[in-house]
Amino acid sequence: YGSTVSVASVQAALESNPDVKGVFVQASETSTGAQHDIKAMAESIRQTDAIFVVDAITGLGTMPVDIDGWGLDIVVGGSQKAFMIPPGLAFISVGPKAWAMAETSTLPKYYFNLKKEKKSAAGGESSWTPNTSLLLALAESLIYIKSLGMDKLVENAQGLARATRAAALALDLELFSPDSPAGCVTALRPPKGMDSGVIVKEFRNRFGSIITNGQGSMKGQIFRIAHLGYFDFSDLFVMVAQLELILAANGVDVEFGKGVAAVQQVYVEMAGLKRVPAMA
Numbered sequence: 001y002g003s004t005v006s007v008a009s010v011q012a013a014l015e016s017n018p019d020v021k022g023v024f025v026q027a028s029e030t031s032t033g034a035q036h037d038i039k040a041m042a043e044s045i046r047q048t049d050a051i052f053v054v055d056a057i058t059g060l061g062t063m064p065v066d067i068d069g070w071g072l073d074i075v076v077g078g079s080q081k082a083f084m085i086p087p088g089l090a091f092i093s094v095g096p097k098a099w100a101m102a103e104t105s106t107l108p109k110y111y112f113n114l115k116k117e118k119k120s121a122a123g124g125e126s127s128w129t130p131n132t133s134l135l136l137a138l139a140e141s142l143i144y145i146k147s148l149g150m151d152k153l154v155e156n157a158q159g160l161a162r163a164t165r166a167a168a169l170a171l172d173l174e175l176f177s178p179d180s181p182a183g184c185v186t187a188l189r190p191p192k193g194m195d196s197g198v199i200v201k202e203f204r205n206r207f208g209s210i211i212t213n214g215q216g217s218m219k220g221q222i223f224r225i226a227h228l229g230y231f232d233f234s235d236l237f238v239m240v241a242q243l244e245l246i247l248a249a250n251g252v253d254v255e256f257g258k259g260v261a262a263v264q265q266v267y268v269e270m271a272g273l274k275r276v277p278a279m280a
Helices: 007-016 038-045 096-104 114-122 132-148 150-170 196-207 233-249 258-271
Strands: 022-026 051-055 074-078 090-094 185-189 223-226
Touching (some): 090 114, 132 150
Parallel strands (some): 022 051
Antiparallel strands (some): 185 223
16 A cells, blocks of 8 residues: 556566556555556557556546646546546546547447447537536536646645645654655554544544545554645645644644644745845
């Protein structure tokens, strides 16, 4: 957990298994806060007959994902992450290499039929009953994203992620995925001897803030702070201040303001702010 698959290992696997039809990878993983190097993987996989399928549900809007520029054959997205609306919609892009494979596919299909959906989409329709309410919500979300710019949305998530990591290190908290941290969520280990569920519960009970525990075998071992979509530095300043108070209330020796100062420093660097000399 917390590690990513190297490009070299993917390349070696494809060389050893030339009959492989597709490579599936997550752009970023919320359960561990890890992020893959999708661009480098695409460059390697492009040299083979396999298609590259990317789960970008938490990647879109939190990290660079250049679908056409990188030659990503299939990219899957979802409504509930950086698109800022409830779950219930899925998005999929299909490139020429993947379409060629779909055209000759003999696998059984019914609801999830790309060829049928492509034909319907060409006529401005959906093959099945659309989720109209979520589509209207998506339209509003896309207006916001377009006004901001996708690059800015990604920059915001990446900057908040960097600031969260800086705050964690300033508070002597260990990053769960230090070598390949994600822009969507940061996973942290609690102080030694503390169950991460205590921190999650304290956030909710003391401040009404919601963060998440680890999943499965990692429950109690990590806690996760999301910073994607409609979330900015004002939110993060407050959350880190809350984290400092929670740690102190549970017996951790905390220097108040140290984590917040780390977030402020990242903000200053991103905003290009300069200190004005004090008046004499």
